[in-house]
Amino acid sequence: MVKFYTSNHTYDSPLPTVSLAYFLRYPNPYSKHVISTDTISRSFSADDQTLTTVRLHLKRSKLPQPILKLLPRSMTGASATGESKSYILETSTVDMRNGTMATESRNLEWVGVLSVIERQVYRGVRPGQFSDPPSSVSDFTIKEPTATYFESGGSTEVQTTVTLRSPFGEQRWRARADRNKSKSATAAEAEEEAPKQSFFKSW
Amino acid sequence: MSASLAPECNEKKERYDTCFLKWYSEKFLRGIASTDDCEPLFKEYKSCLGKALKEQGIDTMLEEARADSRESDAEHMKPS
Numbered sequence: 001m002v003k004f005y006t007s008n009h010t011y012d013s014p015l016p017t018v019s020l021a022y023f024l025r026y027p028n029p030y031s032k033h034v035i036s037t038d039t040i041s042r043s044f045s046a047d048d049q050t051l052t053t054v055r056l057h058l059k060r061s062k063l064p065q066p067i068l069k070l071l072p073r074s075m076t077g078a079s080a081t082g083e084s085k086s087y088i089l090e091t092s093t094v095d096m097r098n099g100t101m102a103t104e105s106r107n108l109e110w111v112g113v114l115s116v117i118e119r120q121v122y123r124g125v126r127p128g129q130f131s132d133p134p135s136s137v138s139d140f141t142i143k144e145p146t147a148t149y150f151e152s153g154g155s156t157e158v159q160t161t162v163t164l165r166s167p168f169g170e171q172r173w174r175a176r177a178d179r180n181k182s183k184s185a186t187a188a189e190a191e192e193e194a195p196k197q198s199f200f201k202s203w
Numbered sequence: 204m205s206a207s208l209a210p211e212c213n214e215k216k217e218r219y220d221t222c223f224l225k226w227y228s229e230k231f232l233r234g235i236a237s238t239d240d241c242e243p244l245f246k247e248y249k250s251c252l253g254k255a256l257k258e259q260g261i262d263t264m265l266e267e268a269r270a271d272s273r274e275s276d277a278e279h280m281k282p283s
Contacts, residue, residue, distance in 0.1 A: 023224070024224070027205050034205070038208055038212075038216065038252055039248075040252075042223075044239040049234055056261070096231065108268045
């Protein structure tokens, strides 16, 4: 059971500006919940002019009341008011030769309950360049610019895909589907037990 | 500059981040970088951070996450 959301956006800034902003986005006054950002690994390839970065963000989050009541605090690591901290792993690859940047962010904890993966693909559009493939070859040769991604006037297209997956939800869903299939009392009883066991196994 | 999750590494992190941003904007983004100029500073910062990650048990969490993402990517990203 996987759910996807996709959205598109265009920034009125060239790719270098957008990618620099991506690395500098914390701290900022609108994201006070981000406590820290650390670079875990970074590799540069001179041959391909690519840079791959893995960063770890620590964010403060507020847990919903039902979860706080349901689980002991030792398990959630939350304070009395429901404040909890969570780690986010972010991987990014910037390819300056092709003018693209691909990023991925995912939660590190509670993945058995809900795993959220946000993937983004940024594509630099040079000034005067078509954002869509040119319709004919002659269009392409006339409009193909010599400008670099760095020049002002360029823009950046970004496509965001969020993938939500819940292994815990999948087990519950499967159990319910099975229950509906077999109406016999003994089978229903056996299925009733299954999700409870896996509930704790998945933490 | 953003803080490190290990306060004792803040100074090393800041030195590295400053170097990186300069290299990134002046060389890498212009496509004229030939080496990662800030690697020595990154090594210093990384050795400090590595200790903190180990102490707080984050290193095992990272390994698990990487193993798990390979597994789930193989399952969900395969061409249908």
